[in-house]
Amino acid sequence: MGRKAKEIIDLSSTLEDIWRVLSEEERVLIKKNARFVHYKKNETIYIEDEQPKDLMCLLKGKVKIYKSGVGGRNQIIRMIRPIQYFGYRAFFAREPYVTAASSFEASTVCLISMDLIEEMLRKNGNMAMFFIQMLSFDLGVADNRIVNLTQKHVRGRLAESLIFLKESYGVEEDGATIDIYLSREDLANLSNMTTANAIRTLANFVNERVISLDGRKIKIINEDKLLKISNIG
């Protein structure tokens, strides 16, 4: 499990999004309540059916939210990057987690009691809107994802994932290599396909000079073509 952080982290800069909508009083409360947990690579943050208690904000690292499906096949539902919030949906819906979360790489998470958060947002309309907007945005993404994952073919789904990864995590100094270190299996789970199909399709993309590979590092050579593949399905 995660290890508690000992250092003090400057919340006003790390939680910037939510910080903006808080009063000074509320900020003090949050500061008192906030805890920090470090996770190593591939550690579980929460599991399916667990009771949600805390709002989580990823401060450092990369986290996947996933569901175990039919026959142990996992589906990555969404991926979290620093200064994104997660773990609150199930609490608001008054149900246990329907997903699990784990770290892709060494990560730091800030935890704040959901009881406190709910109490505060009932009084602070801007804070309420902050959560309403996040939920609304994520629901739109999920709606799109339902169609993309069910109707696009393997090539289209993988192309879409690569574009998503680039937009989410950015690129390295060369301006083209996606800044994430993912196993073929995770890439397959993100794109709803088997590992073998992810490997084969990546190899095809290399042959077509759309990407190039160096182990797990993926460099996008022809983004237009990748976008085209994603759009035609």
Next chain:
Amino acid sequence: MGRKAKEIIDLSSTLEDIWRVLSEEERVLIKKNARFVHYKKNETIYIEDEQPKDLMCLLKGKVKIYKSGVGGRNQIIRMIRPIQYFGYRAFFAREPYVTAASSFEASTVCLISMDLIEEMLRKNGNMAMFFIQMLSFDLGVADNRIVNLTQKHVRGRLAESLIFLKESYGVEEDGATIDIYLSREDLANLSNMTTANAIRTLANFVNERVISLDGRKIKIINEDKLLKISNIG
């Protein structure tokens, strides 16, 4: 397009869910703002890319929320039954609709300006929580749906849809016939399969004595078996 209602509808009973969290003052405002629109069978309520303006509450009838996917294939994202709210997500996310909505049967919708709703929920924490809970619930459903639609086989997906329809719209006097009149195509679009596959799989379920058919009317004979089919995928 929909036809404006002329009669006066008692909002306190029809909008019961949201009514509970409102102050008397707010109720007066809502009453003044609310409009009613009737839709005939298979009329469009809103379309993709349109700008959302109103909160919609279905008072009578049945509505489908769907997305047009690759090659004109539609995917039904969710289905609405009376006293359910819809149409608000895109407004909150500050984006155009990513889905379309249309009536399955003659329907009445109550419209309330989203500007008014947002203004009110910024001041009323209970009302904010009402929307947060709806969004959180729907996002959980969408997360589950992603896995079910992508990983289950045709039989499992259709079985799941039939159970969903029974739970959403209930049964007729015989206690077993699902109270909805759906074309095979809509059933296919709900379950992410082709019309031919929906027809064939329904026929198989009849042979296996899980359901019986009378035109579009579907009677569930062996719900346990249907649940089993849905769960094993």
Next chain:
DNA sequence: ATAAAACTATGTTATAAAACACAAAAGTAA
């Protein structure tokens, strides 16, 4: 009431993707 359109049903064929199998390579631990 009648024609036209849409829907239902079923057989056949084509194909995308999973399943299986195994070898090579790369990490990881002792």
Next chain:
DNA sequence: TTACTTTTGTGTTTTATAACATAGTTTTAT
């Protein structure tokens, strides 16, 4: 270093489901 596990890569087979075709049936419109 050596052994061991995990990941990657590729070929072959199988299978679920889409695509196509066509006929019968029901619904809708005029």
